[in-house]
Amino acid sequence: MGRCRAPVSVGLLLTLAACAGEGDPPGDATGSAPDTASVVLTSFGGASLRIATPVERIVALVPSASETLLLLGAGDQLVGRTDYDTAQVMADLPSVGGGLQPNLEILVTLEPDVVVAFAGESDVRTNQVLSEFGIPVLLVRPSRIDDVREMIRELGLLTGAEPQAADLIASLDGALSEVSAAAEALPAVRFAYLLGGTPPLAAGPETFLSELAEVAGGVNVLDDLGALYAPVSPEVLVDRPIDVILMTEGSQVDARILEDRRRARLPSWVELPGPSLGEAAWEVARALHPELRGGRP
Amino acid sequence: MTRRTRLGAVGLASLALLPVGLFVGSVGLEPGEVVRVLTGGGSATHRDLVLGFRLPRLLLASILGGGLALAGATFQALLRNPLAEPYILGVSGGAAVGAVIVLALGLTTLASWTLPLAAFAGALLAIAVVFRVATAAGRALDVRVLLLAGVVTGAFFSAVISFILAVSDARTVRSAVLWMMGSTAGADWQTVAVAAAYTLPTALVLIGLARPLNTLAVGEETALYLGTDVERVKRIAFAAASLVTAAGVAVAGVIGFVGLVVPHALRLVVGSDLRILLPLCFLVGAAFLTTADTLARVLLSPTEIPIGVVTAFVGVPIFLVLLRRSTFR
Numbered sequence: 102m103g104r105c106r107a108p109v110s111v112g113l114l115l116t117l118a119a120c121a122g123e124g125d126p127p128g129d130a131t132g133s134a135p136d137t138a139s140v141v142l143t144s145f146g147g148a149s150l151r152i153a154t155p156v157e158r159i160v161a162l163v164p165s166a167s168e169t170l171l172l173l174g175a176g177d178q179l180v181g182r183t184d185y186d187t188a189q190v191m192a193d194l195p196s197v198g199g200g201l202q203p204n205l206e207i208l209v210t211l212e213p214d215v216v217v218a219f220a221g222e223s224d225v226r227t228n229q230v231l232s233e234f235g236i237p238v239l240l241v242r243p244s245r246i247d248d249v250r251e252m253i254r255e256l257g258l259l260t261g262a263e264p265q266a267a268d269l270i271a272s273l274d275g276a277l278s279e280v281s282a283a284a285e286a287l288p289a290v291r292f293a294y295l296l297g298g299t300p301p302l303a304a305g306p307e308t309f310l311s312e313l314a315e316v317a318g319g320v321n322v323l324d325d326l327g328a329l330y331a332p333v334s335p336e337v338l339v340d341r342p343i344d345v346i347l348m349t350e351g352s353q354v355d356a357r358i359l360e361d362r363r364r365a366r367l368p369s370w371v372e373l374p375g376p377s378l379g380e381a382a383w384e385v386a387r388a389l390h391p392e393l394r395g396g397r398p
Numbered sequence: 399m400t401r402r403t404r405l406g407a408v409g410l411a412s413l414a415l416l417p418v419g420l421f422v423g424s425v426g427l428e429p430g431e432v433v434r435v436l437t438g439g440g441s442a443t444h445r446d447l448v449l450g451f452r453l454p455r456l457l458l459a460s461i462l463g464g465g466l467a468l469a470g471a472t473f474q475a476l477l478r479n480p481l482a483e484p485y486i487l488g489v490s491g492g493a494a495v496g497a498v499i500v501l502a503l504g505l506t507t508l509a510s511w512t513l514p515l516a517a518f519a520g521a522l523l524a525i526a527v528v529f530r531v532a533t534a535a536g537r538a539l540d541v542r543v544l545l546l547a548g549v550v551t552g553a554f555f556s557a558v559i560s561f562i563l564a565v566s567d568a569r570t571v572r573s574a575v576l577w578m579m580g581s582t583a584g585a586d587w588q589t590v591a592v593a594a595a596y597t598l599p600t601a602l603v604l605i606g607l608a609r610p611l612n613t614l615a616v617g618e619e620t621a622l623y624l625g626t627d628v629e630r631v632k633r634i635a636f637a638a639a640s641l642v643t644a645a646g647v648a649v650a651g652v653i654g655f656v657g658l659v660v661p662h663a664l665r666l667v668v669g670s671d672l673r674i675l676l677p678l679c680f681l682v683g684a685a686f687l688t689t690a691d692t693l694a695r696v697l698l699s700p701t702e703i704p705i706g707v708v709t710a711f712v713g714v715p716i717f718l719v720l721l722r723r724s725t726f727r
Contacts, residue, residue: 185567185568296572297569297573298572298573298576298577299576299577299581299583299584300581300583300584300702302572302576323700325700326700326701327698327701328701331698331701332576332581332583332701332702332704333700333701333702334423334424334425334583334695334699334700334701334702335451335583336423336424336425336447336451336452336695337424337425337699337700339425339443339446339447339450339451340425340443340447349569351504351569352569353573355583355584357446357450357451357586369569
């Protein structure tokens with residue numbers, strides 16, 4: 102896939118899971134007998150898998166997928182979590198560790214009917230081991246807003262909550278068009294979204310963070326960034342005309358880049374690519390246009 | 399080509415490469431504009447770019463590259479081991495532990511100097527532990543014990559880093575990994591001053607020790623018979639080379655291959671007389687790292703490639719070619 106050619110291993114980044122694999126093994130889809138009810142799902146990258154329904158035990162290795170499942174009312178089906186799932190209702194579930202390279206012993210012992218995992222090359226082994234154990238794996242990769250819609254749709258199919266999934270997508274799209282309408286009358290704002298570090302890691306145009314800001318009337322000055330997220334030369338950031346620098350709270354950016362520039366810090370939940378993207382779009386819109394502050398939720 | 403002409407060619411080529419990074423970067427600037435800035439003119443943005451970013455970065459890369467190559471050559475002579483490089487005594491591991499602790503506790507938001515300071519403290523701690531062990535084994539400083547203690551201490555620090563990262567959140571892991579890959583992107587006049595203050599005097603000390611180090615490279619006993627104060631030379635040289643490395647790691651993270659490849663490559667070209675090799679190492683190391691840094695900024699601009707990747711991509715093939723042509727001494 103030409104989309105992701107990150108020169109550094111951003112794969113260790115949970116929210117920014119690395120390059121997509123084509124033709125990832127879809128897990129053992131043939132285990133279900135033909136006479137039982139089943140559902141056909143599509144993993145990121147297009148591979149399809151058949152899973153026997155109803156699905157009773159789910160482990161999601163992707164925090165935004167867990168969040169989606171909770172919102173779909175499938176919280177009771179979740180039998181495990183990762184260390185990055187912070188929702189109170191999941192606190193008592195056993196943790197499998199990180200979402201990439203999880204503890205496979207714990208994961209397999211939880212006897213999930215299906216595991217939701219990151220698509221990509223960064224953790225091939227987990228998918229291999231799970232398919233050896235006959236556990237189907239639904240691969241997701243919420244890099245762009247469209248991927249998030251797709252993930253919500255597939256998770257709705259998986260849990261038999263298609264109407265709820267459609268509602269989530271509708272309310273996400275509703276929020277996005279509201280934000281877009283609110284920003285329409287306002288002047289375009291040139292932005293760079295920096296995730297911190299030296300040289301600073303920045304969001305390229307094909308990321309949901311950049312797309313959110315574009316919906317809110319922003320123009321990404323790093324639209325030539327090839328990778329999803331990549332370290333950018335400080336020189337470039339000083340040279341390009343930037344109206345506002347968007348940063349996550351707690352991230353550290355070279356003071357010389359921030360000098361004389363408007364900057365806005367966003368809460369860290371904005372970086373979670375799930376159904377909350379609608380609210381995230383409002384946060385980003387307020388960061389881009391101070392005049393929107395105090396106006397809407 | 400005689401050795402003298404080869405020496406001259408390498409020296410001149412290095413001098414010619416040194417200023418390139420001022421004129422070439424991730425932002426296209428006309429050479430004339432750079433010259434205008436350097437002579438006191440130019441627009442405010444261009445002055446910011448050249449004097450605020452490119453010049454300190456060029457100086458930092460020169461100081462670090464020179465220091466690392468010099469430290470590498472010193473370690474190879476002292477340990478009489480061709481695999482020796484500046485980080486062999488666990489300096490990088492100690493520095494990384496300091497840096498990772500600061501990142502994990504979120505202390506970088508307090509002040510920008512907390513991370514380099516913690517990295518420097520970690521590096522000094524590693525050096526102190528390794529030296530204590532090496533000198534405790536007997537009154538003399540045993541280089542074999544030093545080498546082993548360094549490798550083992552480094553392994554321990556790696557384990558500490560893995561542990562801290564295993565229990566840290568994604569943002570800490572991301573920052574730590576980016577830091578450990580090494581970069582001169584944070585270079586400003588303050589970091590240049592710190593690096594220069596530690597590196598330049600110690601570099602002079604090391605170059606001044608070239609003659610006794612020459613005799614040491616033959617063997618400690620021989621050196622002793624030739625009237626070298628072996629213990630004193632060893633201690634000063636180890637301390638100086640470690641200090642140079644520690645200061646470098648503190649301001650720019652771990653930058654591999656310079657300390658290993660540059661001294662060996664030069665030895666193949668100009669021979670192993672340290673009186674020539676050590677000063678040349680500083681010059682060529684400086685040119686090598688500034689060139690690598692320029693490539694890191696330019697190749698995938700606006701993205702920056704980790705400088706360690708460039709030093710490996712450029713340094714290793716050159717080194718292998720040289721190695722194939724010559725008999726390794």
